[in-house]
Amino acid sequence: MTARQQRMLIVVLVLAGVGVATAFGLRAFQENLLYYYTPTQVQAGEPPLNRKFRVGGLVVPGTVGNEPGKLEKTFDLTDNGAMVTVHFAGILPDLFREGQGIIAHGKLNDEGVFYAEEVLAKHDENYMPPEVAESLKQIHGEEPSQ
Amino acid sequence: MWRSLIPIAVFAVLVWFFNRGLGMDPRIIPSPLIGKPAPEFSLPVLGDRSRQVAMADYRGQVVMVNVWGSWCSGCRAEHQTLLAIAATGEVPIIGLNWKDEDPAAEKWLRDLGNPYEVNLVDVEGRTAINFGVYGAPETFLIDKQGDIIHKFTGPLYWQAWTEELLPLVRQAKEAT
Amino acid sequence: MIPELGQFALIVALILSVVQGVVPLVGAQTGNRAWVRLAWPAVSGQAVFVFLSFACLVWSFLQNDFSVAYVANNSNSALPTLYRVSATWGAHEGSMLLWVVMLAFWGVAVAARSKHLPEMFAARVIAVLGLISFGFMLFTLMTSNPFDRLIPAAFDGRDLNPLLQDPALAIHPPMLYMGYVGFAVAFSFAIAAMLEGKMDAAWSRWARPWTTIAWVFLTLGIALGSWWAYYELGWGGWWFWDPVENASFMPWLAGTALIHSLAVTEKRGLFKSWTLLLAISAFSLSLLGTFLVRSGVLVSVHAFATDPERGRFILAFLVTVIGGALGLYAWRAPLLKSNEGFGKVSKETFLLANNVLLIIALLVVLLGTLFPLFMDAMGGGKYSVGPQYFAAVFVIPTIPLVLLMGFGMHSIWRRDNFARIARRLRVPMGAAIVLGVALPWMLYGQPSVMTAIGFTAGLWVIGTALFDPVRGLLDKSRKVRVTRGTWGMIVAHLGIGIFILGVTATESYSIHRDQALRIGESIEVSGYKVTFESLKPATGPNFTATEASFVITRNGEHVVSLNPQKRTYRVQRNPMTEAGIDGSLARDLYVALGEPLGGEAWSMRFQYKPLVRLIWLGCIFMALGGLIAITDKRYRVVVKKENKASGREALAGGTS
Numbered sequence: 001m002t003a004r005q006q007r008m009l010i011v012v013l014v015l016a017g018v019g020v021a022t023a024f025g026l027r028a029f030q031e032n033l034l035y036y037y038t039p040t041q042v043q044a045g046e047p048p049l050n051r052k053f054r055v056g057g058l059v060v061p062g063t064v065g066n067e068p069g070k071l072e073k074t075f076d077l078t079d080n081g082a083m084v085t086v087h088f089a090g091i092l093p094d095l096f097r098e099g100q101g102i103i104a105h106g107k108l109n110d111e112g113v114f115y116a117e118e119v120l121a122k123h124d125e126n127y128m129p130p131e132v133a134e135s136l137k138q139i140h141g142e143e144p145s146q
Numbered sequence: 147m148w149r150s151l152i153p154i155a156v157f158a159v160l161v162w163f164f165n166r167g168l169g170m171d172p173r174i175i176p177s178p179l180i181g182k183p184a185p186e187f188s189l190p191v192l193g194d195r196s197r198q199v200a201m202a203d204y205r206g207q208v209v210m211v212n213v214w215g216s217w218c219s220g221c222r223a224e225h226q227t228l229l230a231i232a233a234t235g236e237v238p239i240i241g242l243n244w245k246d247e248d249p250a251a252e253k254w255l256r257d258l259g260n261p262y263e264v265n266l267v268d269v270e271g272r273t274a275i276n277f278g279v280y281g282a283p284e285t286f287l288i289d290k291q292g293d294i295i296h297k298f299t300g301p302l303y304w305q306a307w308t309e310e311l312l313p314l315v316r317q318a319k320e321a322t
Numbered sequence: 323m324i325p326e327l328g329q330f331a332l333i334v335a336l337i338l339s340v341v342q343g344v345v346p347l348v349g350a351q352t353g354n355r356a357w358v359r360l361a362w363p364a365v366s367g368q369a370v371f372v373f374l375s376f377a378c379l380v381w382s383f384l385q386n387d388f389s390v391a392y393v394a395n396n397s398n399s400a401l402p403t404l405y406r407v408s409a410t411w412g413a414h415e416g417s418m419l420l421w422v423v424m425l426a427f428w429g430v431a432v433a434a435r436s437k438h439l440p441e442m443f444a445a446r447v448i449a450v451l452g453l454i455s456f457g458f459m460l461f462t463l464m465t466s467n468p469f470d471r472l473i474p475a476a477f478d479g480r481d482l483n484p485l486l487q488d489p490a491l492a493i494h495p496p497m498l499y500m501g502y503v504g505f506a507v508a509f510s511f512a513i514a515a516m517l518e519g520k521m522d523a524a525w526s527r528w529a530r531p532w533t534t535i536a537w538v539f540l541t542l543g544i545a546l547g548s549w550w551a552y553y554e555l556g557w558g559g560w561w562f563w564d565p566v567e568n569a570s571f572m573p574w575l576a577g578t579a580l581i582h583s584l585a586v587t588e589k590r591g592l593f594k595s596w597t598l599l600l601a602i603s604a605f606s607l608s609l610l611g612t613f614l615v616r617s618g619v620l621v622s623v624h625a626f627a628t629d630p631e632r633g634r635f636i637l638a639f640l641v642t643v644i645g646g647a648l649g650l651y652a653w654r655a656p657l658l659k660s661n662e663g664f665g666k667v668s669k670e671t672f673l674l675a676n677n678v679l680l681i682i683a684l685l686v687v688l689l690g691t692l693f694p695l696f697m698d699a700m701g702g703g704k705y706s707v708g709p710q711y712f713a714a715v716f717v718i719p720t721i722p723l724v725l726l727m728g729f730g731m732h733s734i735w736r737r738d739n740f741a742r743i744a745r746r747l748r749v750p751m752g753a754a755i756v757l758g759v760a761l762p763w764m765l766y767g768q769p770s771v772m773t774a775i776g777f778t779a780g781l782w783v784i785g786t787a788l789f790d791p792v793r794g795l796l797d798k799s800r801k802v803r804v805t806r807g808t809w810g811m812i813v814a815h816l817g818i819g820i821f822i823l824g825v826t827a828t829e830s831y832s833i834h835r836d837q838a839l840r841i842g843e844s845i846e847v848s849g850y851k852v853t854f855e856s857l858k859p860a861t862g863p864n865f866t867a868t869e870a871s872f873v874i875t876r877n878g879e880h881v882v883s884l885n886p887q888k889r890t891y892r893v894q895r896n897p898m899t900e901a902g903i904d905g906s907l908a909r910d911l912y913v914a915l916g917e918p919l920g921g922e923a924w925s926m927r928f929q930y931k932p933l934v935r936l937i938w939l940g941c942i943f944m945a946l947g948g949l950i951a952i953t954d955k956r957y958r959v960v961v962k963k964e965n966k967a968s969g970r971e972a973l974a975g976g977t978s
Contacts, residue, residue: 025686025715032708054706058275069921071838080179080278090836091916091925094897099271101280105708150655153599154648164637166699217480219395
């Protein structure tokens with residue numbers, strides 16, 4: 001192979017590599033782009049099944065429960081238009097409580113029941129301009145990935 | 147030569163996005179209650195628990211409902227604005243005291259001034275939930291039919307009052 | 323009285339910063355020596371008043387002066403003294419003042435160590451720092467005054483957020499800001515060079531030690547934040563690709579590229595454009611990051627009301643600083659010429675690839691961080707970008723980067739040949755590939771492809787970093803004279819290898835289990851048996867808690883007893899998890915208490931995390947490497963030479 005052919009080969013390989021990497025990157029991006037839906041939208045059937053998305057609302061008092069001794073919790077979220085029942089099999093974040101605003105990441109399964117993989121609670125109930133980085137650390141409960 | 151202008155051009159585009167982002171409504175949760183009837187409530191009055199006031203009492207009037215607490219620094223930040231709004235007499239402000247303790251709330255009003263026509267205690271927190279309150283302060287405008295026509299999230303500042311809320315108040319007052 | 327004094331001092335400092343910023347620049351432009359010389363007393367005066375102002379704020383915290391709104395919002399009489407001090411920078415207003423303090427500190431440092439620099443140039447550097455200080459102080463005084471009074475005074479404070487009551491997090495902001503502000507020094511050098519129109523390589527030589535120190539602090543600051551998140555937040559994670567974290571990581575990526583680019587510009591007069599743009603970018607990203615977090619521009623779970631005044635001020639400041647710098651660059655670009663070339667394979671090419679790949683990594687993070695904002699601004703709805711995107715895509719440029727790092731370290735300037743390097747490094751290459759698969763397999767279990775790649779990469783970097791020192795040890799005749807600068811490189815790159823091993827092991831082989839347990843019950847995970855022994859109440863200085871006792875055994879032998887707590891802080895009343903951790907370099911065992919589930923059971927989380935401490939150990943080595951590099955004698959020798967040179971030129975009446 002001549003030097004020129006060698007260079008061409010390297011260029012082609014590099015471009016191919018970059019192309020594959022870009023395609024991979026874009027796919028990862030797309031898969032992890034979480035769209036936000038309200039409970040009203042969820043009830044109206046807007047979010048796709050079996051695809052991860054975010055839903056946010058207030059925890060309806062009296063709906064937080066679990067089977068005694070069992071880990072999985074259920075609770076209802078509302079935006080005062082509709083309610084969504086959320087199932088979560090992990091430990092809820094410290095700030096989670098009734099009446100609190102929270103956001104859940106998860107999917108609707110085939111039956112349309114929402115299983116959360118992550119639950120995030122608002123830092124505090126005070127609306128103020130965002131504070132220093134440290135106090136904004138996300139305080140979230142994650143379902144452990146086995 | 148033109149290549150050297152690329153960085154500043156890219157930066158200009160970024161700035162444009164930031165500027166738009168700044169001007170946008172930062173609320174994560176848009177309120178679905180706009181246009182719907184305000185949730186019914188009947189709550190005791192701060193300082194006079196035997197007296198009860200209901201949403202229905204204000205049917206036929208345009209009112210502003212302000213959710214606050216003495217623990218809330220944002221409420222403190224907007225307090226001057228509320229006092230000024232009360233002074234204009236344009237619209238009565240009903241206070242919804244949320245997740246608070248009566249003595250602290252009363253002291254707060256004594257020390258800082260009371261812009262509220264009446265202050266109600268959200269004893270169980272249910273009313274705030276019904277209003278979709280995520281945090282304090284939040285301010286709602288309710289028209290004569292008892293429907294929520296606007297929700298303002300965060301500390302109210304004067305410009306928001308004159309540009310956003312006041313026109314809606316005036317419009318609602320003119321409607322039958 | 324004291325708060326008013328603090329505010330007054332800040333105003334005086336503001337005025338002095340105008341003098342510091344404007345007068346020397348005008349003087350340098352017009353050749354007015356007296357005005358140029360004013361930079362030094364101005365920066366010293368400004369610093370004195372800034373420190374005084376800060377001292378007043380700290381004093382207010384120590385004295386529990388709850389008539390100051392900021393103190394009332396962030397402190398409490400029951401707060402331990404150490405945290406009363408750190409509460410000073412625990413929220414927005416105080417942290418802005420900390421920025422100003424850091425700017426003053428670095429300004430004085432540069433002024434003190436500027437004797438070997440040409441006077442006009444040094445004055446320009448100090449002046450630019452003064453202008454930046456001016457912007458920050460103006461912002462603080464106008465929108466974020468920590469000295470605002472609370473009338474009437476609060477009886478007691480709202481307490482410092484319990485999450486911040488921690489030694490690591492107390493020191494995390496000062497470290498970060500030392501880094502961010504340190505990059506302002508490199509930025510100022512770049513601006514001064516562009517203003518002078520002298521685009522030779524001298525400015526890069528002068529800027530190098532300053533940039534490296536800033537980078538060291540930033541590395542430590544980020545590592546501290548990650549360490550804190552790991553043991554404090556209760557969930558075993560060490561990095562979440564949170565917008566706020568990304569905001570500190572992006573300047574670090576730019577700063578790393580900058581350190582390497584400065585080396586090339588200094589030694590070979592090449593990459594001048596790269597180095598200038600990187601110097602501008604590193605500080606710009608620091609500014610961007612600091613403000614993204616505060617302006618509500620970034621949509622995050624925590625960003626609610628935007629204070630429009632603050633947001634627009636910040637944007638105007640960014641436009642002035644960054645826009646000005648980039649405009650200067652566009653103007654001076656024609657002057658950036660290099661006469662040198664370099665071969666297809668050479669140290670220069672490797673470092674060029676280094677720059678490119680680091681920038682790509684930075685863009686990956688930037689895209690993920692800013693995309694939600696873009697979509698929202700375009701009316702596309704509310705999106706968030708999940709951490710899996712970052713984790714997956716970040717490795718795309720970093721794997722080739724790490725691979726090339728090994729070769730690049732051993733290549734020579736100008737012209738080299740790949741076969742030579744490869745031949746030289748065949749032992750580390752072979753060892754990394756073999757051990758990269760065998761080691762994890764033996765220790766933990768069959769590795770996936772990514773795991774093997776990760777271990778191979780980590781071992782490759784360690785092997786190539788230690789190659790020369792180890793060879794010198796084994797065979798005295800092959801000992802090579804290694805300068806401090808090279809030792810710095812060896813140690814820092816060693817740190818990267820260690821870091822990669824830690825991340826790969828933890829992400830590949832960690833085990834998490836959430837479980838409902840009653841007292842007396844246990845779970846078995848990876849050979850460890852974790853038994854829930856007991857539950858009892860506990861108290862601390864400003865909290866009450868429920869404390870659990872867990873006993874961990876392995877093969878019947880007692881390993882450790884851990885006592886995680888669920889705390890309720892008296893004032894803020896939010897529950898907080900305090901995990902029980904048994905840590906060693908080999909692995910961490912991690913137990914956190916959840917909540918009562920009824921039926922006498924509690925939820926708990928157990929984690930086994932192999933080699934997780936290597937993550938922070940790697941960061942420490944990186945920082946250490948940077949420190950070693952700064953102490954290189956080269957810099958002192960150069961000082962003497964520079965003094966002679968500039969002395970001669972000054973006598974001859976020219977500018978140097």
